[in-house]
Amino acid sequence: MFHSYFFPISYAFMMFPIAALVFTLPFLIVQYRRHGYIHKLRALILYLLLLYLMNAYFLVLLPFPSSRHNAAPSGSIVQFIPLQFIQDIVDGSSIIPEQISTYWSLLREPAFLQVIFNVALTVPFGMFLGYYFRTRWVVCILLSFAFSLSFEITQITGIYGFFDHPYRLFDVDDLITNTIGGIFGFRISIWISGLLPRIEQLDTNIDRAAKRVSYTRRGIAFLIDSMVWSIGFGVLFGFDIKAAFWIVTGIYFMLVPALTGGRTLGKWMVRIRVKSSGNLAFFWALMIRYGLLYWVLLGIHALLLDSALLGHLSSVWNMLIHLFVLLIDLAFFIHLVISIFKKETQLMYEKLSRTSHVISWPEKRLQSDVSSNSPVES
Template identity: 85%
Template sequence: MFHSYFFPISYAFMMFPIAALIFTLPFLIVQYRRHGYIHKLRALILYLLLLYLMNAYFLVLLPMPSSRHNLAPSGSIMQLVPLQFIQDIIDGSKIIPDQISTYWSLLREPAFLQVIFNIALTVPFGLFLGYYFRARWGMCILLSFILSLSFEVTQVTGIYGFFDHPYRLFDVDDLITNTLGGIFGFRIAIWINGLLPRIEQLDTNIDRSAKRVSYTRRGIAFLIDSMVWIIGFGVLYGFDIKSAFWIVTGIYFILIPAFTGGRTLGKWIVRIRVTSSGNRASFLALMIRYGLLYWVMLGAHAIVIDSDVTGLLSSPLRTVAYLFVLLADLAFFIHLVIKVFKKDDQLFYEKLSRTSHVISWPEKRLHTDDSNSSPLEV
């Protein structure tokens, strides 16, 4: 029996790195947006929640039929009698009421072990709700029931139609025992709260605006901005505007930040902005900063791939131009790697423009004590 549990758990652990990779980007965006920085304990708990949910669903869904065209079940696919598991345990057990020693036989009774498994399955979920999310009793019961219902619906629909027929029974007793497990976990969280760091006080006395802007944070902002830039470039290029690259780059990375206090959409989402010597970045500073980065560095790429320009050059000159761009890319890559490892915030174009990134955290929230707030109540 334990082998049947080990198999889904091992698969969940093997798939976890892929799921974590997919989860990381939205996780970072939410954490930067909501909390202003990444706290290691908060990150650990949320990744453990992801791992738990993967294990729970894998335990419920595996093993699957060998083919999508599985056979229809021979009996009913739904058990709608509440507490039917009690009668199943009584019918299958060898308990003699006046002989205590016979009660140990329950540990070998499949119906009893199934109930214990269903309760244990959602105990961690209740722990997360009670400790991290600071949910109330009613919310815990509701969310535990919804999680259990998602298990049962996924099973009875053959993973929402992926299989021709259901391969698991929809059991109302599973809803009861899973919800009970969530309540137990919630109760345990209340007992152990005093032994663990208070989640709602992790950000107490933290000056977010003084924290270093990491390259990870800047990279996320750049990724979002790149998506917006590509859309703008695509629109202008679709109208056959030859200077689309220069126009979109100038508007999005220079003109807009000049009016928004050094913010682009990506920077606004992760709560950072560009400043000049600690003050609002001037138009000239933004022109130097992004002109060097985008019009010079990336602009060189735009020029060498433009056939109208390269067509005017002889073959040797085109080779020299390609080689120059390649060497410039290599030099910038080495420069970036060195800065990342040294944790030096300023790249060459930032030093020349005397600009830098700072965390843009609302002043009214800098000294707010969130000790009484709950993520599930906000």
């Protein structure tokens, strides 16, 4: 019986890297916005939760029928009698009440093992609810029941119509045993919470403003900003405006941050902003910063796409220009890699403009965090 569980578990572990890759971007954005930084323990718990959910659903749903057009079940697909599993265990077991030694035969009884599996399936769910999400026991019961109900509905609908007919039984006893498992997990989380760091105190004494803005955080902001910039560029390009690249870049990366205290949409989402430490006016500092990055470094690539500009040059000159641009790209790439490995916070264009990224954490939020972590309230 146990070998039938290894198949879906192995599939869940194989698919986990792909799911984690999809999960990472929204996870990072939420963590940066809600907590201001990434805490390793918080990240570990949430990735373990993702892995657990994948294993739970794979165990319930796999293996699939051999075809989407599966045959209709020959018998009933619903079992509505509560605690029917007790009768099934009694009917299938060889227990003699007066002989305790016969009780070991339960470990070979499929009906009994199925109940144990259904309880164990949702124990981790209750532990996550109790330890990480800090829910009350009533909420844990409701969420554990809803979690189990999602299993049963997914099964009886043939994964919401993907298969022609249901291929698993809707069993009310599964709802009962899964909910009991969630309650057990919740109780376990209470017992072990004293051995683990308290989730609500992970951010105690953390000075977010003093933390270094990582290149991962900047990369996420750049990804979001690139999507917004592309929409603006596409609109102007659709109207056949020749200078669309320069106009959209100037407005979005220079004018907008100057009016919003150094924020673009991407920077706002991950709670960072650009600040100036020089004597220049902030707008001119942004002009130097993003003029070097976008108008010069990326601008030369935009010029290479302009056939009217380079079309009259000989092939030799075209080759030399492309080689020159390639060398600039290579030099910037090496500079970026060195800065990342040395954990330098400023790149070349930032040093020249005397600007840098800082974490943008609201003062009111900071004061609230300090008060919530005070000895009086804890």
